[in-house]
Amino acid sequence: MYKIYSLAIVILMTCSLFSSEQEAKKDIVFIVVDDLNDWIGVMGGHPQSKTPNLDALASRGVLFNNAHCNAPQCGPSRMSFLTGLYPKSTGKYFNVAKKMPFFKDQPLKGVTSKNPPKKPFDFHTHFMNQNYRVVSGGKVAHGSLKSKIDNKFDRPKEVKNFTNKKVNLWREGGPQNLQDSQTGDYKTAQWAIEQWNKKSDKPLLMSVGFFRPHRPFNVPKEYFDKFPLESIELPVRPEFDDLEDLPEYGKALARSNAHKDLFKPRTVHEHILHLGGEDEWKYMVQSYLACINYVDTQIGLFLEALKNNPRGNNTVIILTSDHGWDLGEKEHWCKAALWRQTTRVPYIVVAPGLSNSGTVNNQPISHVDIYPTLCDFAGVAKPKHLEGQSILPLLKDSKAKRDAAFISYGPQNTAVQSERYRYISYEDGSGELYDHQKDPHEWSNLSSNPEYAEIKRKMIKQAKAFEKQ
Template sequence: MNGMRRRNFLTAAGAAGGAGVLGGCRMMTPGLKPPNVVFVFADQWRASATGYAGNPDVKTPHLDRLASESFRFKNAVSVCPVCSPARASIMTGQYPLTHGVFVNDVHLQQDGPSIAEVFNEAGYATGFIGKWHLDGHGRSSYIPPERRQGFGFWQVLECTHRYNDSLYYDNNNPEAKRWRGYDAIDQTRHAVDYIRSHGDAPFVLFLSWGPPHAPYLTAPEAYRAMYDPGKLTIPPNVPEHAEDFIPPAKWDEHAAMEPRDRVRRIMAGYYAHCSALDACIGRLQQAIRDAGLEEDTIFVFTADHGDMLGSHGLWKKQWPYDESVCVPFLLKYPGVGKGGRELEAPFNTPDIMPTLCELCGVPVPSSVEGDSFVPVLKGAPASDDAALIVNIHPFGQWSARRGGREWRGVRTARHTYVKDLNGPWLLFDNESDPYQRNNLVDRPETAQLQRRLERLLQRRLRETADDFADGMTFVRRQGYPVDETGTVQYEE
């Protein structure tokens, strides 16, 4: 499928006067040191929760500065807005039905090399720090080297959200250690140490934070004190009446509050996590500058998916609305362009791996299904105008019995179009209706637009060999053991 699309991109790259192309990769100029990659991503950080995106409440000065120096992907999406599926697509450059991870807590057994394996082959050192969530052997288990998808340096726990009492395994030591204090801050300190000690040879470092995912009220006090819930702006798509909310599967100690007061309370905690992580971004940027690596380092900040935070009466993820699907994506690399620039082209999770490979002159494996956006970074128009978004199987807090749905959709620079198993479900003009309150599906005045988006969606489904069956059909195909809610049970 994407081979033809990738060839089109590479032709555009040559026309744009960039690097030469050989064997599906951008070739580095002889004698130049390949760039490093520092890839930082948070869990459940929605695109609108930054100052540079226009949010009037959240305080993210370091990200705002980074955005002014970066390519800002305005329409970056999470291909499947759930933790493990999105992370598997980052690691493989593939869509969920190809790599097979469309629920949480299963093992990624990729068909084709991982991003770490590709960079290892190219002579890079590779490292991963923080939350993994791709092993499927228990959330607190030691992960042996053969299950690390090729990463060398390793300070990882499969998954935890106990941010102030968080364990990890340090390289090949099977005895768990404990991060000091708020884990994201200590993980960042270790990432700074890694950057300082690897300046002489090219490296790829992934830093994966657990926040701002729930629990929302556990950021350090200094950051929680920055936010008064009563002064926060409630988005207009948050319902006013309790009956319009669907409560999460597990209510916390604030369940008795009025829903919009609860949204403000949770939002204040969520923003506190964001500000704590923003300070960590500042430390990472300073460490790169201090090491003299700024010109030679690709720095990426993004998230695996977003968080509804009460919008449309919903919580957390697995939904096709922008709060769940859209993620921040900043890419800073002076070697391609200095100064910030906003990009309208939809950018999807599987596009991350081929883009980083081409920027570094590393061959893109034939198993990769995403597209390199290097030509777009250099000014060429995108050859594609729609990103595929999917929820293969509803589970967990949004199991089918609680209203979760299987859905497939496309997100363009302007529109969102989604179908569920019953047919067309949602159609939004995100330019005139940024909070997605006016569903245009099946209206006579949008019939032509809907037909065009339907054709785009059907093409995507053919390209990804997706027959859009019910979720349990795909669960049975993969042989995943699920409970009555469709969820793969895990050991803590």
């Protein structure tokens, strides 16, 4: 009889402990926005941008102001944060591995790490194995998410109903005669709200991908109306030729557009000016600002649902973008380059009790840090294959430091980002060095300045060690 009672007590204690552990698990929400650069209010990327919901989210948590993608194109970037691996370990550096004329001998795809993981699995799979309810909707992966999870929602198809016949350089219309409820990101937000409100005995991991401001720049007309074309401000530019002090490799990169010769012999920037001068440029800026305000509104619907239904658990929110975007800076458009504007992303973390609300952290972090951070928030073991570092220590201690983040555009084109400096190392041995404290727009390449020789030497060493590691 004593043994029976003892066994019963052990079982009850075990069940109680398991129940307590489940109750202690955090709900985790990961939001990724497509092609969103620093044009949000709290980052000050453009003075006319309207992002009240993202700004409010940042006021509740920590804005990491020096966060970067690991590859400045959708596919390789998303593969890095999904698997926690650098491009050199995934083998994917570009959306399309097409050799551009200025590329030298570096391979365009394939693993270059010495000891790559054999069977890496993404964080959705890992959290399924950790007894989480896992759901994912919208554009999270580049293509369909292949993980076997509890619920998936593919990015909705776009509806076209334009207010006028004007098209941009990509032959895409702009303002639409649509209600928000007819648009893709609205539908993604509604799916996310529905999944959030579903009852579950398990803690929840949710990933939600919003598509705008990715092209085509099509959103309801009301969002365009908030940014009258005649009032649009172009990106800030120096009074001199910003390409003059770049090496030839950098100049070629500035004139390229994600491995496409769209308007040959003109570049994208030259073609915009050819179509309508600065007015056409302003139309592109207006379109991008309208798309940002639209997606901020849809994200706001979901964030309001999180606030209204806390689900009885602590909730952690991470919001970021897959990479930055250029709108004429250095005469470059789109993504696919290694300058700050192209790789820098919004990165907001709301983790109650871990840090002061409304703070800004300037330590260099990148997307490979997301997977281990999610594990730390959930209190689950980290897979052995992860190459990033959890940012939890930076949240707990505002004085904690990071050395550098690394961004790849091919295995031998590497940007090294420290708290203050960026060095871009190209495969032909040339490079660019920028002091972001003095030159946040990267107008002055300091690579040949003898005063920065030691900093340059150190960062070249870091880039080469990263490439060969």
